[in-house]
Amino acid sequence: MSKDKGKTKGKDIGTREQFEERVKRLGLSNDNLIDLYRTMCTVRHFEYMADRLYAAGKVHGTMHLSAGQEAVAAGISLAIHPDDYLINHHRGHGHFIAKGADINLMMAEFLGKDTGYNRGRGGSMHIADFQSNNLGANGIVGGGIPQAVGVGLALQMQKRKEICICIFGDGATNEGVFHEAMNMVALWKLPVLYICENNKYGMSMDVERAVAKLPIAQRADAYGIPWACVDGNDVVEVYDAMKIAADHVRSGKGPYFVEAITYRYFGHSKSDRNLYRSKEEIDDWKQNRDPIMRFTKHLLQSEILDESQAQKIDGQVEQVILKAMEFAEASPEPDISTLMEFVYA
Amino acid sequence: MPEISYLEAIRQALWQEMKRDERVFLLGEDIGRYGGAFGLTHDMLDEFGPERVRETPISEATIVATAIGASLLGMRPVAEIMFMDFVTLALDQIANQAAKMHFMFGGRTTVPIVIRMPGGSGSGAASQHSQSLESVLMHFPGLKVVNPSTPYDAKGLMLASIRDPNPVCFIEHKVLYKTKGEVPEGDYTIPIGIAEIKRAGRDITVVANNIMVMKTLNVAEKLSKDGIEVEVIDPRTLLPLDTETIINSVARTCRLLVVHEACLTGGWAGEVIACVVGSPAFDYIDAPVRRLGGKDIPIPYNRGLEKFAIPQEADIEQEIRALVEGKI
Numbered sequence A: 001m002s003k004d005k006g007k008t009k010g011k012d013i014g015t016r017e018q019f020e021e022r023v024k025r026l027g028l029s030n031d032n033l034i035d036l037y038r039t040m041c042t043v044r045h046f047e048y049m050a051d052r053l054y055a056a057g058k059v060h061g062t063m064h065l066s067a068g069q070e071a072v073a074a075g076i077s078l079a080i081h082p083d084d085y086l087i088n089h090h091r092g093h094g095h096f097i098a099k100g101a102d103i104n105l106m107m108a109e110f111l112g113k114d115t116g117y118n119r120g121r122g123g124s125m126h127i128a129d130f131q132s133n134n135l136g137a138n139g140i141v142g143g144g145i146p147q148a149v150g151v152g153l154a155l156q157m158q159k160r161k162e163i164c165i166c167i168f169g170d171g172a173t174n175e176g177v178f179h180e181a182m183n184m185v186a187l188w189k190l191p192v193l194y195i196c197e198n199n200k201y202g203m204s205m206d207v208e209r210a211v212a213k214l215p216i217a218q219r220a221d222a223y224g225i226p227w228a229c230v231d232g233n234d235v236v237e238v239y240d241a242m243k244i245a246a247d248h249v250r251s252g253k254g255p256y257f258v259e260a261i262t263y264r265y266f267g268h269s270k271s272d273r274n275l276y277r278s279k280e281e282i283d284d285w286k287q288n289r290d291p292i293m294r295f296t297k298h299l300l301q302s303e304i305l306d307e308s309q310a311q312k313i314d315g316q317v318e319q320v321i322l323k324a325m326e327f328a329e330a331s332p333e334p335d336i337s338t339l340m341e342f343v344y345a
Numbered sequence B: 001m002p003e004i005s006y007l008e009a010i011r012q013a014l015w016q017e018m019k020r021d022e023r024v025f026l027l028g029e030d031i032g033r034y035g036g037a038f039g040l041t042h043d044m045l046d047e048f049g050p051e052r053v054r055e056t057p058i059s060e061a062t063i064v065a066t067a068i069g070a071s072l073l074g075m076r077p078v079a080e081i082m083f084m085d086f087v088t089l090a091l092d093q094i095a096n097q098a099a100k101m102h103f104m105f106g107g108r109t110t111v112p113i114v115i116r117m118p119g120g121s122g123s124g125a126a127s128q129h130s131q132s133l134e135s136v137l138m139h140f141p142g143l144k145v146v147n148p149s150t151p152y153d154a155k156g157l158m159l160a161s162i163r164d165p166n167p168v169c170f171i172e173h174k175v176l177y178k179t180k181g182e183v184p185e186g187d188y189t190i191p192i193g194i195a196e197i198k199r200a201g202r203d204i205t206v207v208a209n210n211i212m213v214m215k216t217l218n219v220a221e222k223l224s225k226d227g228i229e230v231e232v233i234d235p236r237t238l239l240p241l242d243t244e245t246i247i248n249s250v251a252r253t254c255r256l257l258v259v260h261e262a263c264l265t266g267g268w269a270g271e272v273i274a275c276v277v278g279s280p281a282f283d284y285i286d287a288p289v290r291r292l293g294g295k296d297i298p299i300p301y302n303r304g305l306e307k308f309a310i311p312q313e314a315d316i317e318q319e320i321r322a323l324v325e326g327k328i
């Protein structure tokens, strides 16, 4: 983990020895590594399926896909506990999946079905699952950042050991509430792990044109919050940083801030002609820095998986997504007679 | 029954509920040693400690967001916005977040928070510290908007608001803080969403909120001597609005006037009138339905200007007389 970077390593993924030494230091088992791989593949397939469904005209509303950013979601989820709380943002499919969401219920919500997590009222941008302490995604950029203060405060007042993970994009850090929340969370030493997924753009706005001083994470210094900025396309590096951060937060030392540099492949949302970035740039990330490709190379090189095992996992995951799509498509729409439900408790 | 002020009534409700339910806590600016900008939380810090009387930095949006987040984990926060005007800084968290979470998440969570906010003019606080923004807050389904006019209602509605599973904006009035009334010492609630007929009368229905209730009641006493009997209704809750009580009243009195301090344009009087004229009570209406509201200007500082920016008793009296005597 280093403070100076704002880059991914790209093609140069390091040697087999370096990888194995690191994995050993972190105490990651082969099963852990294979789980990371499986999680990343699941997110990737989910997002491509979402795009396919959209292209087929089956999606009524909008979506924000996270293909290309899978290592962040996977790395976080291995570093936290299943009952930790999650406050998510609009580009949240990956984090939900990595935290163990039911893919069928997610897909059903995506298609606005009655069987979905939110009974079709929320859609892609608002998936929540209160049973698993997933407190929902937010359609207002930065909207969840201050809410994490309240979750952290309740955890502290209730003397609980869970922590709150709050994820948002680079763009969200320019909202005013970001400052309010960072100050309060530090002031009260709350158990909140803030994670900024810097995918280089907020819609079309390049982070270099939007943030006065990079890396974003250094802003945490102003509040006395420890921070790290990591290669978000290196799943082991993400895990490493998140583990240190989560352990710090859980030990009662207060908040932590991690920025993960990554890249999204699809457009910002359903409508995006990529006018703000070049094809060369997108291809470079896809061909040279892809988080799944890089991790697969390591797994093969270190003989944790062979080609056919890797393909088998990928195939299994694809089936899970296909089944979810079938479940969602076969599910009923919410009945119009229930329109007025859930306005008041 | 002991007589206490409107301010003390709210404080008593907070105090008693914090004793009864350890999930309840306060958060806001200067609510500790200072006791809040109006002294409403005085001595509560000593009784309940800094954890439960939690002073915050000047961060209105995050005060409300903190209440939301804590409520998702089972707490019952009561947040204070020092002046209602500052609610605009927290509006995203109220309008886009708190009001919508129960619905947007398919009924699978609730947001039981109370956001207290003193509004209204009359204290020389000028344009940015004197507004009556209740109509703004009425436009967000999922939110409840409560607005008591008496000490008795204030305590009962505060207890009901804290116990309500929905987000409640609890609107107080600065000028009412010192007004006194009988308030039971014990525990009681007033149901949210139920209006009260503060005075029965046969000639005209006047619907009014917060300080306008007091003013209208004064006018009603005066007019009674001239044989005009005014029925005064205080909705007490503006969202959801108890239209039934109002419609039934108009069907009896056949006349309607709505009075509020909030600016006339876009004010909730329009909502009340639309509900009544669209109801079967329309057939009984004998006079134009009218509204009196604050002038469509920012509240001025100067004492004289400030006074005439909002309806006065003379205005209310004149309107009622004109309607009852058929002069409009």
Ligand SMILES: Cc1ncc(C[n+]2csc(CCOP(=O)(O)OP(=O)(O)O)c2C)c(N)n1
Pocket (backbone or CB within 6 Å): A064, A090, A091, A139, A140, A141, A168, A169, A170, A171, A172, A173, A199, A201, A202, A203, A268
């Ligand atoms: C308050 C607010 N402003 C603007 C938008 C429109 N909008 C939605 S996502 C987005 C970009 C967000 O960028 P970032 O935080 O970096 O997240 P990313 O989409 O890159 O994952 C914008 C401008 C919004 N939803 N909410």
Ligand SMILES: [Mg+2]
Pocket (backbone or CB within 6 Å): A169, A170, A171, A197, A198, A199, A200, A201, A202, A203
């Ligand atoms: Mg971004």
